Amino acid sequence: MSTQHTEQASDMDPAADWKRWHALRTETVAAPYGPLSLTGTHWLADHPDGSIPDIPGQWAETPDAVVLTAGAEDGLTVDGAPLDGEVRLAVDSGPAAARVAHGERRLVVIRREGLWAVRDFDPDAAARRAFKGIDATPYDARWAVPGRFTPYGEDRTVTVGNADGKERGLGLGGELSFRLGGAEHTLQVSVEADGSLWAVFADATSGVSSYRFRFLRPAAPDAEGRTTVDFNRALLPPCAFADHFICPFPPPGNTLATEIAAGERNLLGR
Known part of the structure; x- marks a missing residue:
């Protein structure tokens, strides 16, 4: 997966960093072969x-x-x-x-x-x-929280539905835990080749004020499993842009009961 979609922490100005990220993301999506x-x-x-x-x-x-x-x-x-x-x-x-x-x-x-x-x-x-752009909620620091990754003893594969109506295996490497809105949450995540994480998740806004599910790509955890869970960088899956992608739906346990009113929400005009 492209590293440009991986969360990048900034000690300078997170809001400005997010604006640059959003502009690059929009440019990438709109590219001739995006x-x-x-x-x-x-x-x-x-x-x-x-x-x-x-x-x-x-x-x-x-x-x-x-x-x-x-x-x-x-x-x-x-x-x-x-x-x-x-x-x-x-x-x-x-x-x-x-x-x-x-x-x-x-x-x-x-x-x-x-x-x-x-x-x-x-x-x-x-x-x-x-294409008119991506409807994304402006940066809000409360959606970026510390997280901890705990790897499974061995990789797991679960069968999930896909956007094309078929079921396929989704590889999972561990669990990402974090505290948001005063409550503890966990997501099952995949581990990419570069060590970064990938979660497919839904929440209480999914199918209402946001697309039916989204992706999250936290940076690679440190040696103690620490990373940042930044929902400001929640991503629309490829199938939100074209019907011919076969995006996996969230695995069991990855539908959060809370509203994640952050990140990319929908395509503009939809």
Whole structure:
């Protein structure tokens, strides 16, 4: 995950730091190949004949790669050169690293739980053209509190619903505890490769004055498990920007009874 979304503490001016973060976040979302530009996620298992609607070429999955076959008339490029033949494709890290393009569109290969898919990112997507900004509550120091991370003895996987209607495993590495509004709270969290934390949570505002669930990305805990839980930096999940993301819903215990009236709340105009 991008480190720019990880909470960054500031001893200088937290409110000014939050404004910079919010401006960068808005700029990133609105970028030509940001989440607003995703127009489709096509699971190859659903297209056994190799044809994907509105995407040229023949796409076939193998156990360890996707094989793309196309002629010059299809207009596909691989690594910037026209494709006329066959190429084997591994997982792309994102649109910026996508090997395959069709004009301005970037075709991103992904794999989830052993299944291959192709994502279509189009800078001219209707959602990107209609974007008016992110409705976010201004910084308030009461939403940034000390937290303590306690790792599980071993990583756990729980099955949760996803935004596309399917259930998938969500890996969890420990529990984040914190005190907010005079009450103790906990969230089950995943641990990212860089040590930072990731929580999928809902609260009493979810589906009312905020999106139905949100993400939180606290910084990596110190050696004693201490980090900051800053709901001023609660994030809308990718599926709030485009319907074709497969965001996981909150795991058991991650729906807080309190109102978290902070952070990103909705898209403007919704």
